[in-house]
Amino acid sequence: MNVNTDSSIPIYIQIAEWIENEILADRLITDGKVYSQYQLAEMFNINPATAGKGLTILLENNILYKKRGLGMFVQGGAKEFIVEKRRDEKLTILAKEIVLEAKRLFVSDDELIELIKKVQKGC
């Protein structure tokens, strides 16, 4: 992934989401060590303070925990928490956008469901 500096989503949120995705994909597991802000800064070519902000959000949401002098680690149950949170927030917003656009284009409910099924098969 590359961070998108043009996006209206702040870079530190993009970083937080990327780490969440790593947890969802089991590339980061419970009690596993997470990248430091300096590693993230190098990986994404961004200011370390920005990367640090991304980590802080995850810390505040209890997705990560801190061990003094050792770094940050994945909290138990983090994956389930992220799934639930993203379903509530992100997926609902995306669904709203799809429904709105479908309405504008006179797409019927059945056609929309058919379209989603078609896309799912492609994934």
Add this chain to the structure above:
Amino acid sequence: MAIVCNEVIKKYRNHKALKSMSFLIEEDKITGLIGRNGAGKSTLLKIVAGLQKATSGHVQIYGEQPFNNLKVASNLVFIEDTMSFSPIFNLGELFQMAKDFFPHWQDDLARKLLAYANISEKEYHHHLSKGQKSTFNLIYGLATRCKVTLLDEPMNGMDEAIRSDMYRAILKEYIAFPRTIIISSHHLHEIEHLTEDVLLINHGHVTLHAPLEDVKGLLVKLVGNITKIKESIPSAEIYYENESLVNGEVIVEATSIASRETELSQQGISIHPVSASEVCKYLTSQTRGGIDDVFK
């Protein structure tokens, strides 16, 4: 506090280049100094570097005033276009001498970066091309590892490829050895990923000094019927408006439409984000209509 500027004024004969500038820069932050041509960026950096004396007000670098101060000089490096080095020494010899003056000089790094940029140590500074000069100057500045590093348009004249390499070099060096960096540019877009704070100046004044992420969310663009837009936000200050496009565009502060997004979209007005570099552009523009005003 790494850098303190308090009511700094600089007059050149009848012209006031800086009109009472005050700001604080915290230690080990990368600050992007942004402003249009003639805003006072270079004058400000020259005063902070101690190359020029302010007409009034005071500047402190780690508690020391910088003008004519050897202690500041060996802990501060100022990289700019017109830097000149002795014509009788080649680049390798210039590095050799830097080692004696700068206590944290990274000789190995300087030579490796120079080789990477395909510039021979046997070259002389005044024989380099414009882009090569800039590259050498920046390498020199990074290798000093000075606690305060001032970079005035450091990428001037460099080609695209070396530019992104050099931005990466700044970041890597900063991570290895955090220091206070001010990097000036008229393209905020180019240095956005590197900077933590933005210091925007205009006509010798500080217009804005804020974290980059806050600058991004400062303004929004409303697109739709221009009369409708203005009716729905009667009290908002308008930074820019354009009615000559198919859809009218109005730029206002994000706070002026706070929590009214749904109401506006029901009226057919769409809301768009404004990038940090555009925010800087609108905050420093003279007219509300931009270039189109001239053609009216």
